[in-house]
Amino acid sequence: MKVTVVGAGNVGATCANCIAEKDIVNEVVLLDIKEGVAEGKSLDMWQTAPINLYDTRIKGVTNDYEATNNSEVVVITSGLPRKPGMSRDDLIATNAGIVKSVTENIIKHSPNAKIIIVSNPLDVMCYCAYLTAKIDSSRVFGMAGILDTARYRAFLAEALNVSPKDIQALLLGGHGDTMVPLPRYTTVGGIPVTELMDHDTLHAIIERTKVGGGELVKLMGTSAWYAPGAAAAQMVEAIVCNHRRVFPVCALLNGEYGMNNIYLGVPVILGKNGIEKIIEVKLDKDEQELLAQSAKAVKTVMNVLDDMKLFN
Ligand SMILES: NC(=O)c1ccc[n+]([C@@H]2O[C@H](COP(=O)([O-])OP(=O)(O)OC[C@H]3O[C@@H](n4cnc5c(N)ncnc54)[C@H](O)[C@@H]3O)[C@@H](O)[C@H]2O)c1
Numbered sequence: 001m002k003v004t005v006v007g008a009g010n011v012g013a014t015c016a017n018c019i020a021e022k023d024i025v026n027e028v029v030l031l032d033i034k035e036g037v038a039e040g041k042s043l044d045m046w047q048t049a050p051i052n053l054y055d056t057r058i059k060g061v062t063n064d065y066e067a068t069n070n071s072e073v074v075v076i077t078s079g080l081p082r083k084p085g086m087s088r089d090d091l092i093a094t095n096a097g098i099v100k101s102v103t104e105n106i107i108k109h110s111p112n113a114k115i116i117i118v119s120n121p122l123d124v125m126c127y128c129a130y131l132t133a134k135i136d137s138s139r140v141f142g143m144a145g146i147l148d149t150a151r152y153r154a155f156l157a158e159a160l161n162v163s164p165k166d167i168q169a170l171l172l173g174g175h176g177d178t179m180v181p182l183p184r185y186t187t188v189g190g191i192p193v194t195e196l197m198d199h200d201t202l203h204a205i206i207e208r209t210k211v212g213g214g215e216l217v218k219l220m221g222t223s224a225w226y227a228p229g230a231a232a233a234q235m236v237e238a239i240v241c242n243h244r245r246v247f248p249v250c251a252l253l254n255g256e257y258g259m260n261n262i263y264l265g266v267p268v269i270l271g272k273n274g275i276e277k278i279i280e281v282k283l284d285k286d287e288q289e290l291l292a293q294s295a296k297a298v299k300t301v302m303n304v305l306d307d308m309k310l311f312n
Pocket residue numbers: 006007008009010011012031032033034077078079080081082091095098101102117118119120121122143144147175222223224225228
């Protein structure tokens with residue numbers, strides 16, 4: 001079984017490395033436009049196989065889509081990351097064209113692939129790939145929710161001084177500062193988090209989670225890659241192993257949560273066919289309002305994509 005990762009930058013290379021270390025596929029192809037970079041990083045990674053004890057072959061290529069033929073899953077990470085002072089939405093002018101052209105090549109060479117988008121602005125780049133690929137939306141979706149809930153869970157684990165393994169959480173909405181962490185659906189070893197933490201501490205953690213990407217951009221001058229790469233690799237694993245994991249994933253909504261024709265983060269079952277099912281959880285009035293605000297922010301960026309006239 002073959003998996004392709006497009007973009008051999010910070011996130012793409014980390015993701016390829018995480019997939020290889022899981023030892024769940026025969027081959028990972030890493031593709032970039034920069035001459036030699038994917039080849040070099042792949043060779044470096046492959047030289048960790050005798051140390052980390054895996055068999056997955058890693059092949060780096062420069063724009064050679066033949067090498068990606070018949071991939072089961074393709075992760076698209078190509079595109080600019082933001083710099084301090086930028087919002088993810090500022091990236092659309094460059095990244096929409098990149099995601100469109102990469103998706104065209106991918107679908108030509110792997111017509112049956114499941115496509116995981118990572119490039120930002122995430123929700124609208126998913127929509128851009130969906131319009132380009134012209135395949136069922138169960139096979140085109142995005143990674144953000146696993147990352148955003150991982151940040152939320154890590155902050156909670158730190159504050160409660162417990163293992164992050166025991167924290168389960170759900171988060172809905174767009175992958176922007178309007179994302180909607182749901183304390184009502186957050187548990188620690190099965191115990192509602194609201195029983196273990198006072199309101200103000202929980203509120204501060206939620207607010208920190210919402211701007212978690214920006215916190216890292218400020219520190220590093222570019223955006224995060226370890227957790228994003230690991231999160232995308234976890235989605236690949238759920239698909240190639242048909243684990244039917246329940247993850248928050250950026251999916252096209254067609255009536256779910258009362259929304260239509262918009263990509264937003266929602267809980268799904270992820271298995272061999274991609275999105276096997278979108279799960280609708282009950283929301284109270286406040287949660288519904290927050291989700292509506294998040295959808296409004298994503299719609300604004302969808303309008304920018306529309307104005308770019310890439311699809312007419
Ligand atoms: N969804 C998320 O949660 C999440 C998390 C982190 C980063 N991101 C996004 O992922 C993207 C990549 O981030 P990064 O830190 O890896 O950036 P990076 O600059 O390190 O890597 C991007 C790579 O894409 C390559 N590239 C550009 N155009 C290409 C094309 N047409 N074909 C193939 N490769 C191409 C570049 O050469 C570069 O190597 C950014 O848009 C960033 O905002 C999203």
